[in-house]
Amino acid sequence: MTRRRRGTQRVTMEDVARLASVSPSTVSLYLRRPAEVSPVRAQTIQAAIDRLGYLPNTMAGGLASSRSKIIGVLVPTITNSFFSETLETLEHHLRRAGYQLLIGNTEFDVEREEELLRSLMSWNPAGLVLTGFAHNRKTRALLLNSEVPIVEMWDYGSPGLDMVVGFSHFQCGRLMAEHFLAAGYRQVAFISTRFARDIRAHDRYEGFRQCMEEAGAHVVKKELAGRSDTRETGDIMHRLMVDEPEIEAVACSNDMVALGVMLECQRQGWAIPHRVAVAGFGNQDFTGSTVPPMTTIEPPRQAIGENIARLLINRLRGESCDQTLLDLGVRLIAREST
Amino acid sequence: MTRRRRGTQRVTMEDVARLASVSPSTVSLYLRRPAEVSPVRAQTIQAAIDRLGYLPNTMAGGLASSRSKIIGVLVPTITNSFFSETLETLEHHLRRAGYQLLIGNTEFDVEREEELLRSLMSWNPAGLVLTGFAHNRKTRALLLNSEVPIVEMWDYGSPGLDMVVGFSHFQCGRLMAEHFLAAGYRQVAFISTRFARDIRAHDRYEGFRQCMEEAGAHVVKKELAGRSDTRETGDIMHRLMVDEPEIEAVACSNDMVALGVMLECQRQGWAIPHRVAVAGFGNQDFTGSTVPPMTTIEPPRQAIGENIARLLINRLRGESCDQTLLDLGVRLIAREST
DNA sequence: TCCTGTTTTCGCAGCGCTGCGAAAAGGACG
């Protein structure tokens, strides 16, 4: 097979072996388990590697050993500090264990998730990380048929395909409701990004609504048409002010929405929290310095990444995993906006 | 080689071939160029694939053809809407051309960049995308020795290793300075995240400073210790208010910093823009609805991704590339904060 | 020096696929 080489690996293990006057097997062994090669050889081989600038061919290695150092991760979007921080932490911890992340964006679409999963699985990954429990039937089948360790993240509750690392969004909603109730708010609203796009926001709403209604309070629901755009949020809040002037507090599906609400209040001269209280979700960086500082909920962004890495590494080492269902919980951060 | 199969590909091309009563070569051909297989066979083969749930082994394919459908991308961080939006667009466009992104976080560290690049190159990628021009010597050597198409993004100006897609941060700074000068501001400050971390912010500062000084204006520089944290930004702004009370306008290295500044002004009762003008960089979603709406600069986040995808795909198709140095420019969005 | 046990090195048969060249199957026409 003579072919034009296109970005082809120039230097092979054989070249290194030849230069170091050893067999390719020895080079391979040196690369995989250096301690099992005599110090003299090791040095010669390393010198040859450096001299030739040899880079191992991961594909060849993966094929031969029929296992890869790839972890496939599917998130709805990386343009969201929730997932991107988890991804960053996850990649940080997995890389030091020699793993490489392969990231796919499902764009909140289960069909797309299936498609991406197929493409991920064709890499023969060592592990898979999915976001949430909402998968279509084929995805589920694909996953159950494989023996790859699977983590479902950023949610908690459903049975789960294998391992689960996240927290309950329903509880999250209840937590905020309890906070509102304790402050005496009874006429409240929940402003959210589109539920169809974000099931977890919907769960938070449900928890919130249920808890409020149990206490006999009234909840008005408002859904944005798109993502958490502060402009649209402002419009929605404005309408709410007109339609439901008796409103006392507004819970938002995330901090960005809450910021939009607060800015609209400022524009309309509604004092926070005296005229209306506002709370967000996410504890994003800016929430501590809004005027007034925003009450919000801190999700375990980084802890999710850390724990997934830990579980995955343990599992891949073949160690027994005690806890494979983790509810990492959340923390309500009460500030002056409520 | 009998070995315990660990996440091993269960169904191979041979299995499919057997079930469809054709040779493996035909299956391979069908998968790669379906038009060259007779319709009858095509159908039989597809049926066999569906029946067995066959997933091709990308590693084997990549090894055999000695080319991969991988594009390696190195960004400083994905926790930043600048890069994450570019990444999302890039991945979107490259995926439809059959490419898979392999993302690495350099964490603003050139040594780490080198390390990640090595690991990326061991995948034998079809293309590489790096952020900016700041690479160490070994990285440069590694890159120049390979025949892989390379794109340097999010900057413009230096010679460049191969292709360049971005814009001039220096010009960006000048643009803001011109805007300030036109508004009559002469006593100004530039508040920025750490230059050591973000060279591009430094370039923007330099453009800004130079242009202002050419006009005889005075520029105070303030650098944050960490990332764009609104709390720290508030402190810095506060100190600025005390130290330089005659300040007329503040340019910030990004919108988040500008938000922190605006919130501090609100807290101190400094009216924007009458007491002091504030401008950001990034045109993030919320900038349109701050009080007052924020003047900022819109970088071509998505256009960068689109253009990289286009250049890369063209190059990989072997088509001649006319323009491989793209300055996509920026747009100043003048709002009421200046 | 020979024997035995241990450490180090090596040879070889794949991993699952691609892509060339050749063989086989179809089609058109005299």
Added chain:
DNA sequence: CGTCCTTTTCGCAGCGCTGCGAAAACAGGA
């Protein structure tokens, strides 16, 4: 029915590496 040309299918030799089992080298003791 045979010939020639086109279309479709197939056989085979790798791609660069791993990992087993065996061979070689070394070390220590009799």
